[in-house]
Amino acid sequence: MSTPTRDLLDACVHCGFCLPACPTYRLWGEEMDSPRGRIQLMDMVERDEAPVAGAVATHLDRCLGCLACVPACPSGVRYDLLIERARAVRRERAPRSMRARAVESALFAVVPRPGLLRALSWPLALGLRPSALAPRMTRADLRAAPPTLTRASGECVMSVALLVGCVQRVYFGRVNEAAARGLADRGCDVAVPPEQGCCGALHLHGGRDREARRLAEAAIAALDGYDRVVVTAAGCGSAMKGYGELLGTERAHAFAARVRDVTELLAELPGPEPALGSRPRRVVYQDACHLLHGQGVREQPRTLLRQVPDVELVEIEDAGLCCGSAGTYNLLQPAAARELGERKARTILAARPDLVATANPGCALQVGAALRRLGRGDIPVVHPAELLTASGG
Numbered sequence: 001m002s003t004p005t006r007d008l009l010d011a012c013v014h015c016g017f018c019l020p021a022c023p024t025y026r027l028w029g030e031e032m033d034s035p036r037g038r039i040q041l042m043d044m045v046e047r048d049e050a051p052v053a054g055a056v057a058t059h060l061d062r063c064l065g066c067l068a069c070v071p072a073c074p075s076g077v078r079y080d081l082l083i084e085r086a087r088a089v090r091r092e093r094a095p096r097s098m099r100a101r102a103v104e105s106a107l108f109a110v111v112p113r114p115g116l117l118r119a120l121s122w123p124l125a126l127g128l129r130p131s132a133l134a135p136r137m138t139r140a141d142l143r144a145a146p147p148t149l150t151r152a153s154g155e156c157v158m159s160v161a162l163l164v165g166c167v168q169r170v171y172f173g174r175v176n177e178a179a180a181r182g183l184a185d186r187g188c189d190v191a192v193p194p195e196q197g198c199c200g201a202l203h204l205h206g207g208r209d210r211e212a213r214r215l216a217e218a219a220i221a222a223l224d225g226y227d228r229v230v231v232t233a234a235g236c237g238s239a240m241k242g243y244g245e246l247l248g249t250e251r252a253h254a255f256a257a258r259v260r261d262v263t264e265l266l267a268e269l270p271g272p273e274p275a276l277g278s279r280p281r282r283v284v285y286q287d288a289c290h291l292l293h294g295q296g297v298r299e300q301p302r303t304l305l306r307q308v309p310d311v312e313l314v315e316i317e318d319a320g321l322c323c324g325s326a327g328t329y330n331l332l333q334p335a336a337a338r339e340l341g342e343r344k345a346r347t348i349l350a351a352r353p354d355l356v357a358t359a360n361p362g363c364a365l366q367v368g369a370a371l372r373r374l375g376r377g378d379i380p381v382v383h384p385a386e387l388l389t390a391s392g393g
């Protein structure tokens with residue numbers, strides 16, 4: 001059974017520990033742009049003391065959904081569930097402007113359909129970049145994809161279904177290839193079930209709860225029956241680990257318990273000795289919010305990076321602050337996202353890295369764009385699995 005919204009709201013004691021963890025509160029210093037303030041607004045809407053339109057809708061829309069407030073809360077408030085439900089109510093009761101609805105409809109018509117997204121992305125391989133967020137691509141990048149089945153190297157210790165994702169499948173197929181190779185090197189049979197589709201993470205984040213449930217049920221049907229379900233995109237993994245709460249069924253809870261981020265599983269399994277590298281490279285690991293705050297995965301990616309012989313892992317200040325990607329946030333709230341992206345890029349540049357590693361496609365696009373705006377588009381942004389498999393580990 002899903003937790004009643006009233007119980008979730010009543011868990012907040014309004015202590016304020018969430019305020020310094022919240023990126024939008026730090027940007028604007030406005031109480032209603034903090035988790036505590038937004039919970040007050042949600043409570044008023046729940047009690048029919050305020051409409052969800054107008055200022056209430058504006059403050060809900062400004063939330064990144066980065067979940068930094070969740071581990072910061074001493075009372076264990078499930079703000080992640082609250083903001084998902086509040087956005088569903090906002091979408092139903094207070095439709096956005098015609099222009100905003102058109103932009104959102106276009107996003108949801110394209111992004112969850114990898115075939116269409118790939119077809120529209122071929123200009124990138126020709127050097128055309130219609131948006132600052134658009135990545136630099138080659139034809140090989142757009143075609144990259146793991147095999148339908150990658151057999152374990154040596155004895156098989158477990159079977160794995162790999163979610164290839166939507167944006168991840170189109171722009172970061174090389175990450176999925178690296179994940180499949182790395183898992184096979186550690187004794188996994190890695191399957192890519194062809195019937196899989198969108199996991200519903202963006203829909204859940206955007207308040208499209210009915211579509212999210214439908215896609216979650218389809219994902220379970222496509223990926224069930226394996227020892228583990230592995231995800232290379234932090235936002236997708238966070239959503240899939242929440243399928244139990246979303247759907248409220250025993251099957252969904254059991255499925256969610258088998259979901260792992262690829263860095264979790266790679267760190268858990270012993271692998272081959274990595275090959276010696278050339279010169280040491282300074283690597284900044286950029287924490288993806290839905291991996292760090294949403295899934296509590298911090299050390300595993302760092303453990304993997306430390307296994308690469310030519311990597312010197314460099315920490316940055318304020319590592320848990322959101323980069324501003326947050327699903328579709330950087331498209332729907334571009335000004336705030338740009339400021340957060342450039343804050344993140346400046347802290348990264350202060351560490352003088354040779355490259356940046358991150359475990360989420362949205363973060364890779366956002367950080368890459370911010371680095372380009374600051375004149376450092378020469379710094380590559382990669383996934384930890386790519387560095388590990390490149391070293392032979």
